[in-house]
Amino acid sequence: MPLVRVALVHYRTPTLLARAVAAYAREAPDVPLEVVDPGGPADDGQDGMGDAMGDGVADALAPHPHATWRAVANVGYAAVVNDVLRRAVAHDGASDDDLLLVANADAWPHPGTLAALLAPFHDPRVALSGPLLRTPDGALEPLGLPYRVLQRRVVGGPHAATEATWLSGALLVVRTVAAADAGGMDEALRFGNEDLEWGVRLRRRGWRLRLVGAEATHVGGASTPPEGRFLVEGLRGGLVTTRRFLGPVAAGGHRAAVAAWAAARAATAPAAQRPAWRAALRMLARGRLGASPFGATLDAPADGFPAAWPPTDAPRDPTPHATVVEAP
Secondary structure (H helix, E strand, O other), rough: OOOOEEEEOOOOEEEHHHHHHHHHHHHHOOOOOOEOOOOOOOOOOOOOOOOOOOOOOHHOOOOOOOEEEEEOOOOOOOHHHHHEEEEEEEHHHOOOOEEEEEOOOOOOEEEOOOHHHHHHHOOOOOEEEEEEEOOOOOOOOOHHHHHHHHHHHOOOOOOOEEEOOOOOOOOEEHHHHHHHHHHOOOOOOOOOOHHHHHHHHHOOOEEEEEEEEEEEEEEOOOOOOOHHHHHHHHHHHHHHHHHHHHHHHHHHHHHHHHHHHHHHHHOOHHHHHHHHHHHHHHHHHOOOOOOOOOOOOOOOEOOOOOOOOOOOOOOOOOOOOOOEEEEE
């Protein structure tokens, strides 16, 4: 199965980008590699999108013979992934055999991992594959208890594979025709849980997801600012996904658990963090999951956040925005 291109989403971490590009230069030197960058320093004054590389990016790209760079608006990871998918379909078509690798720039495959990630796609119903992610110190990346069970099933075997409900968006191989069928990531989820929601939705369309034992390193959080809006958006995305797919009982239990946690943190967290936790409590009390704490881009908060957020007239649910992946 051909890997038609590699896309790395980079946000102001050129040292980590260099590690990733070097890994792909070693593992896939003949596959076009595009760095998609919502963090460029130049601003055109209209959409917050830069058109110049940041310091160190050109040097980071140098090891790969087919590396290019492109700036995009910083509106969310899902929007960037969907843009990459659309462009891949426009350039290469949506053949059953075309595969695209998309990853954060703070994640890179170990030797032999790409071959192991491509192997599951001999099954025509496999939509996504993902590696066993480890932190830089070698520990399994903490992605929750259910995911830890899946990780343990493939530890120690680079060619081991298991069926997964979802896969971390840090590094994924995607069958482009599956994305064309089920749609891309939901852009209404601005930061966090877009990979979870996508995985569940793909499975409900009849597609399969495979976690393999071959490993990759993921630094994680390298470019995430310590701002309360990122915390609140993560909580919101999880609640939205539960509500969409697991029914009212599970959604109610999840909501109660998050409310209890937020109430405790609003009272005990460091003072600088408490306004965000109080905003999360208001979101739950008002039932306004349709409001994101981000403004037009991830660089700015929504109007009124955190003290006067969410607005009382915000939607109770976000309108699903799972972009259809087709050639523009």
